[in-house]
Amino acid sequence: MSQQSTQIPGLLAGLLGTLRRDLLLAWKRPGDVLNPLFFFTMVCTLFPVAIGPSVEQLAFAAPGVLWVAALLATLLSLNSLFLADHEDGSIEQLLASPQPLVVLTLGKTTAHWLTSGLPLVVLSPLIALAFRLPPGTIWVMMTTLALGTISLSLLGSVGAALTVGLHRGTALLSLLILPLAMPVLIFGTRTVSLAAAGDAYSMGLFALAAYAVGALSLAPFATAAALRISNE
Amino acid sequence: MSPLFSAHNLTLIRGERCLFRELDFALDAGELLLLEGRNGSGKTSLLKAIVGLLELETGEFRWQGAPVSAQRQAFLADLVWLAHRTGLKPDLTPVENLSFESALRAFRSQDIDAALERLGVLRLRKLPLRSLSAGQQRRVALARLLLAQASIWLMDEPFTNLDSEGRTLLGDIVTEHLESGGLCIMAAHQEVPVDAPTRRVTL
Amino acid sequence: MWTFFHKMASPPHFFRVAKTLIPWLAIPGYALLAYGVFAGLFLAPADYQQKDAFRIIYVHVPAAYLSMMAYMIMAIAGGIGLIWRMKLAHAVAASAAPIGVTFTFLALATGSIWGRPMWGTWWEWGDPRLMSELILLFLYIGYIALRSAIDDTAKADKASAVLALVGAINVPIIHFSVEWWSSLHQGPTLVREGGPAMDPAMLYPLLAMIFGSSLVFGSMLLRRIRAEVLRRERRTRWVKELVLSPGGRR
Numbered sequence: 288m289s290q291q292s293t294q295i296p297g298l299l300a301g302l303l304g305t306l307r308r309d310l311l312l313a314w315k316r317p318g319d320v321l322n323p324l325f326f327f328t329m330v331c332t333l334f335p336v337a338i339g340p341s342v343e344q345l346a347f348a349a350p351g352v353l354w355v356a357a358l359l360a361t362l363l364s365l366n367s368l369f370l371a372d373h374e375d376g377s378i379e380q381l382l383a384s385p386q387p388l389v390v391l392t393l394g395k396t397t398a399h400w401l402t403s404g405l406p407l408v409v410l411s412p413l414i415a416l417a418f419r420l421p422p423g424t425i426w427v428m429m430t431t432l433a434l435g436t437i438s439l440s441l442l443g444s445v446g447a448a449l450t451v452g453l454h455r456g457t458a459l460l461s462l463l464i465l466p467l468a469m470p471v472l473i474f475g476t477r478t479v480s481l482a483a484a485g486d487a488y489s490m491g492l493f494a495l496a497a498y499a500v501g502a503l504s505l506a507p508f509a510t511a512a513a514l515r516i517s518n519e
Numbered sequence: 520m521s522p523l524f525s526a527h528n529l530t531l532i533r534g535e536r537c538l539f540r541e542l543d544f545a546l547d548a549g550e551l552l553l554l555e556g557r558n559g560s561g562k563t564s565l566l567k568a569i570v571g572l573l574e575l576e577t578g579e580f581r582w583q584g585a586p587v588s589a590q591r592q593a594f595l596a597d598l599v600w601l602a603h604r605t606g607l608k609p610d611l612t613p614v615e616n617l618s619f620e621s622a623l624r625a626f627r628s629q630d631i632d633a634a635l636e637r638l639g640v641l642r643l644r645k646l647p648l649r650s651l652s653a654g655q656q657r658r659v660a661l662a663r664l665l666l667a668q669a670s671i672w673l674m675d676e677p678f679t680n681l682d683s684e685g686r687t688l689l690g691d692i693v694t695e696h697l698e699s700g701g702l703c704i705m706a707a708h709q710e711v712p713v714d715a716p717t718r719r720v721t722l
Numbered sequence: 723m724w725t726f727f728h729k730m731a732s733p734p735h736f737f738r739v740a741k742t743l744i745p746w747l748a749i750p751g752y753a754l755l756a757y758g759v760f761a762g763l764f765l766a767p768a769d770y771q772q773k774d775a776f777r778i779i780y781v782h783v784p785a786a787y788l789s790m791m792a793y794m795i796m797a798i799a800g801g802i803g804l805i806w807r808m809k810l811a812h813a814v815a816a817s818a819a820p821i822g823v824t825f826t827f828l829a830l831a832t833g834s835i836w837g838r839p840m841w842g843t844w845w846e847w848g849d850p851r852l853m854s855e856l857i858l859l860f861l862y863i864g865y866i867a868l869r870s871a872i873d874d875t876a877k878a879d880k881a882s883a884v885l886a887l888v889g890a891i892n893v894p895i896i897h898f899s900v901e902w903w904s905s906l907h908q909g910p911t912l913v914r915e916g917g918p919a920m921d922p923a924m925l926y927p928l929l930a931m932i933f934g935s936s937l938v939f940g941s942m943l944l945r946r947i948r949a950e951v952l953r954r955e956r957r958t959r960w961v962k963e964l965v966l967s968p969g970g971r972r
Contacts, residue, residue: 294596294625295592295596295624295625296621296622296623296624296625296626300621300622301622301623303622304619304621304622304623305622307619307622308608308611308615308619308622311611311615312608312610312611315610315611315647316610371608374604375604375605375606375607375608375609376602376603376604376605376606377606377607377608379570379572379600379602379604379606380600380602380606380623381623382570382571382572383570383571383572383595383598383600384595384623384624385592385593385595385596385623385624386622386623386624391623442888445884445885445888449868449881449884449885450868450871453871453872454871455871459864459867459868459871462860462863462864462867463864463867463868463885465860466857466860466861466864466889466896467861467888467889467892469857469896469899469900470892470895470896470898470899473899473900473902473903474899474902477902477903490902494899494902498895505891506888509884509887509888512804512884513881513884515572516877516880516881516884517877517881518572519572519573519574519874519876519877533874534873534874534875534876535957
């Protein structure tokens with residue numbers, strides 16, 4: 288066997304290939320995408336039921352409610368990020384490939400965001416309007432959710448990789464990720480609240496963007512390392 | 520001349536148990552290495568250690584005269600790992616599953632149909648894998664061997680779930696691979712229908 | 723330097739060195755603590771605003787400081803263990819976690835008790851330091867939970883090291899975000915401890931408490947590491963010889 292027979296595909300091919308496969312899988316199992324969305328909607332509905340239908344109270348609570356619901360929905364979907372791959376052995380194939388694992392996990396995380404974070408962003412204006420959030424602040428909320436869910440997907444993939452294959456993985460995943468997600472939650476909710484109150488909020492957006500960039504540059508490496516460790 | 524692939528002074532410890540200690544073997548082009556031993560003796564662990572999934576306590580593998588650890592990517596580019604779990608997605612069709620491989624390694628995607636044909640599962644190409652029998656799924660997984668352009672085949676009990684015709688077919692495929700200068704390391708607990716120079720390691 | 727580093731990484735050598743080191747940390751540590759407690763309770767004048775309630779800083783500040791310190795030790799040791807495959811470093815990380823969580827809990831409890839006379843409530847949500855400390859407690863809980871969920875020690879070591887590193891990068895960000903969050907509440911904040919304005923009679927006992935508890939922390943950590951090393955190396959010859967040697971488990 289000569290050397291030219293071992294040409295490996297480029298990094299982009301690895302990233303896009305993993306991304307495409309996970310999107311294809313999501314397309315074939317729409318329930319995995321839809322269930323967290325229904326969950327998100329239901330959690331948001333719980334609050335008016337629990338705290339009463341007073342419009343001022345709802346508008347005041349809206350950013351927090353939306354963000355907590357989004358955080359929980361993301362956690363719900365994160366659980367399955369590596370689980371199926373672990374069970375059918377495809378994780379081992381990723382580890383045994385000449386492609387850098389970081390690239391492949393980044394492809395998977397991107398697919399996770401496209402199928403969990405992005406739908407939340409798209410759905411959120413509906414909920415925000417129902418909560419009487421001022422219409423002018425809705426795009427602020429969508430921006431915070433978009434940036435925040437990117438960070439949550441990246442951060443969560445580290446947790447998912449650490450807990451894959453463990454018995455009580457689901458509960459453990461929440462335990463690991465929730466404290467780490469605190470800055471995202473704080474920046475997200477405060478930014479929307481400030482915007483709703485008519486105050487300067489750009490600081491929060493910058494912080495969220497900075498966090499997302501930081502997570503994008505560091506988290507895939509942690510995820511790859513964690514996956515290697517989990518599959519020993 | 521040094522052998523194509525060799526292992527030196529391998530010691531592997533899993534948890535509390537030492538699976539093997541100071542193990543050596545060597546393998547040249549065209550040779551089959553059979554890993555033998557009872558259940559739990561560390562056959563799969565040794566294969567995983569070759570792929571780099573497990574860390575060795577001591578020792579190293581050498582490939583083309585240099586340590587594998589110094590050329591991991593080139594080594595993996597020339598290797599196919601057929602694990603006990605097939606690594607195929609139950610929701611995808613055989614063609615979709617195999618096409619994904621081209622993202623991971625040098626792969627002849629254009630020949631997928633021919634490979635499925637040879638393995639006798641071409642008519643199932645559009646069905647989701649979950650509707651296939653275990654033996655048929657294994658045949659789809661074997662198609663990866665034919666399509667990947669790799670000289671090292673690592674196989675963990677590849678004959679599992681195959682009928683007698685499938686066993687003969689896989690034996691032929693492995694024999695052809697070895698005749699063309701490849702090499703194969705296989706964990707097997709029974710005799711394999713491969714007609715090639717064979718070395719054995721008992722764990 | 724490197725040979726020293728290398729030698730310390732050998733478990734039997736560390737086991738012996740740690741044994742001789744422990745009293746050198748523990749004795750001055752407890753002496754400083756004794757002075758600090760006495761001086762803090764009886765010699766330091768009462769604060770003119772907080773009266774005697776301020777004296778809780780003599781426990782609160784060292785506990786808060788050590789809770790952070792232990793997390794950093796855990797993360798750095800985990801990183802060393804991951805990068806240089808040093809098994810002793812993982813034993814350090816595993817030993818630091820339970821001590822760290824204890825100090826975190828102590829810092830939270832004393833902070834909460836302090837809040838009662840200060841703000842008239844046992845828990846003030848608006849205080850960024852209490853919130854940071856609470857999140858730190860959650861981080862510790864996650865770390866310990868992950869460690870105990872993985873049966874294989876080597877795997878647990880590596881997985882928890884990754885988590886500790888991710889956590890350590892997040893700790894300053896969490897602190898910053900909580901500061902920002904509470905600044906918008908305009909809630910009450912604790913009077914800043916330390917600073918040049920503090921009366922020396924108040925300051926010296928505080929310094930004694932900080933140094934003293936750091937030394938005691940060091941001796942406790944060494945003790946735990948010794949036990950951890952013994953547990954991890956129980957199959958090796960040196961441990962067997964040690965246990966069977968005349969004089970017992972010395």
